[in-house]
Amino acid sequence: MVDLMSTPVEEFMRRRREFEGRPLARPDEEVVDQGLGFDLGTLVSRRRMLGLLGLGAAGLGLAACGDEKSVSSSGTSAGSAGEIPDETAGPYPGDGSNGPDVLEQSGIVRGDIRSSFGEASGTAEGVPMTLELTVSDLAKGVPFEGAAVYVWHCTRDGGYSMYSEGIEGENYLRGVQIADAAGKVKFTSIFPACYSGRWPHIHFEVYPDQASITDATKAIATSQVALPKDVCDVVYAESGYGQSVKNLAQVSLKSDNVFGDDGGAGQLAKVTGGVSGYAVSLAVGVDTRTKPGGGAPPAGGGPQRGGPDGASSYGPR
Incomplete structure (x- = not known):
């Protein structure tokens, strides 16, 4: 809570010594120069906030990819x-x-x-x-x-x-x-x-x-x-x-x-x-860059008999 009795100058100096409500480890330095411990604390705090919002790194990634179009009706691109x-x-x-x-x-x-x-x-x-x-x-x-x-x-x-x-x-x-x-x-x-x-x-x-x-x-x-x-x-x-x-x-x-x-x-x-x-x-x-291989009997299949109408030199395929 802001001290109603403090002067504008004192309030300004107090805010200079804090970042997101947390005391600065090095009040006279920039926020980016507060050290590894302060940086990690800030990162954890932000991740916790994302969690409360139902987001996270994965959630943000999915949101970013949500506009990608699927080619197949079954969901396979x-x-x-x-x-x-x-x-x-x-x-x-x-x-x-x-x-x-x-x-x-x-x-x-x-x-x-x-x-x-x-x-x-x-x-x-x-x-x-x-x-x-x-x-x-x-x-x-x-x-x-x-x-x-x-x-x-x-x-x-x-x-x-x-x-x-x-x-x-x-x-x-x-x-x-x-x-x-x-x-x-x-x-x-x-x-x-x-x-x-x-x-x-x-x-x-x-x-x-x-x-x-x-x-x-x-x-x-x-x-x-x-x-x-x-x-x-x-x-x-x-x-x-x-x-x-x-x-x-x-x-x-x-x-x-x-x-x-x-x-x-x-x-x-x-x-x-x-x-x-x-x-x-x-x-x-x-893939039109590859040579089609269809039409020939599968490898190792060999001639067989027993197709749907009795027999076939190609086998039942």
């Missing part, structure tokens, strides 16, 4: 996502590299891939699913706006349109979307089966732009989305997925001939929802 692993396109790509070419057909750019288009008219049945991929351009550190993403996967029976017996004339569960300003593409589809020898998955290729999709050699990334086991267990209890229960029990992410090298790290999707409709999402980092 482009930088932290890393480059998506290159994987085999398998024996049923439908991109012209192994027989049929759906990417040459008018109507392939579409969001809902459950039904065939063009001269085909079939519709794939199964548990509803949406797939959202957030593509980032790691070379520039920005969302990959304008990239064309081609997605394909098997039916609930484990077959692939355009290839498998009985559905060679169909082209459902295949489609292309163009990434928006946030690098996102979204497809409406059905949850795929687990067929013999493979973990449940979804294939995709990334092209630099829509004009490039008619040439499979222009793909800048080829990879696969791995689906979580707990979700697969629930889906495969539904009608039409009976064979998937047995097949899933015979494989794991570690034993899978595609995801096995790292257990699907970086490719395991985030999934929300229920059997009335699942939302599958994954961050896809693409």
